[in-house]
Amino acid sequence: MSTPGGPWDPRQQYRGFGAFQQPEPPRRKRRGWLITAIVLGAVVLIGAMAAIVVIELRDRRAAPAPPAPLATTPEIEPVVLGWQAVAVPKRQAAYDVPPDWEVDPNPEDVHAVGPPADAVTLTGVAHQQLGFCPGDDNSFRAMAGASARLGPDNAAVADETLRTFIGHAFTRDGVPPVVEQSPPEQLQLTGGVPATRVNARVTLPAPAGCDARSVAVAVVATNSDGTSSVVFVTAADQDVPGAVSAAVLDRLSASLRPR
Template identity: 75%
Template sequence: MSSPGDPRGPQRQHRGFGAFPQPEPPRPKRRGRLITAVVLGAVVLLGAMAAVVVVGFRGQDVPPEPVAAPATSSGATPLVPGWQVVDVPKRQAVYDVPQDWERDPNPDAVHAVGPPGDAIGLTGVAHRQRGFCPGDDNSFRAMTGAGARLGPDNNAVASETAATFIGHAFTRGGHAPAVEQSPPEPLTLTGGVPAARVNAQVTLPAPTGCDARTVAVSVVATNSDGRSSVVFVAAADQGIPNAVTPAALDRVTASLRPR
């Protein structure tokens, strides 16, 4: 099915941790397979969102299967004892997730939700319970990934990214979800990196397929240079057995740090 919403502008520049010295050079446009997402509950977008269309720019017809990851990545040690490290090479970053999550075996593969002109594109993606929905191998109960968005400051970018992600991922049949979104809160990441975080509770008015009725979303924006920020998005189905709690999502998003 088509992605929710309409394009609202040019594709954002994707940058990484650091001083953002120069934008990346233009690349030839490639279209990957459009994957109908059913979850989120796990949205698919990254997952369990049932009616969501996920655009995977993987350069191949069939996305690789996720595999269980070891406790560390690139030699990094998890900040949260017993968790595992997820590498995000494109953003020069890492973060931690619980051991029962699965990392995308290709950390540079781009997972996106929304129309091409306004999609939220994420790399270094990890999922929990991917494929839980019968007949939908791309479903999941929780997901994380990092990208970049243009904006004047971290507060504005965190708020805009959360609103855009939620709108694209959870609108069903033209009906937007009900959203309780917090104002941006200051956050200091490892190494003294300043950031802003926005948390939201999303309620779908008419869940479909394997959708959960409510989803927790947490978005962090950091390293603003007055033009752009790295963004880190995490979402998890609520109201299900063994759900990833909002507090656990906060631990995940707070673990974002430079490699």
């Protein structure tokens, strides 16, 4: 499988900060959405604010042993007091999340939002309120993860990623969500690394199942070389018990850093 959610081609050109040049097919609008977790083991369901599909790419016997959970890895220290650090080895990056978030024990797992030919792929993923929905142990209220995507500059990459992620994640029965998007914001990440962030408030006209009616989304793009950028995606249900606020998402995204 050579789609954006598939195996990484060793011939990719290194772009720094963990970004890699990886051609993608032209973007096309799709109906509905699905999230694919490409794991190094058996097929499992991982749920996320809606339905999930998981694809197994390789046999456990051929896969390397997964690394230890990152929350207990001593060499990665959080920069936000009281939070836990999450590593993203593919992007040579790290970020912090609050202590109640659950970190994927294998940071190499690839979580993809959208169909294989038009997905937003993420590794180094963490969730909040995993299993909150009765009867769905794989549901969650908030998530974060990093990737790399093509584009001429950070602002363009952040905007395109935001639109693609929202379109796939929150369209229901062909009905797209209502999106209130902020202008691109220039910021400095931990360590003074320049980046661009875009925020959006997403409203679902007809929530399904355990959907929240409103979701906050933030996308940060950094380290553009004129061809691609590292991107960091966070999203959180709003107006629900224990909701992660947009301000906390901004603090979380600002903790992104190279390592």
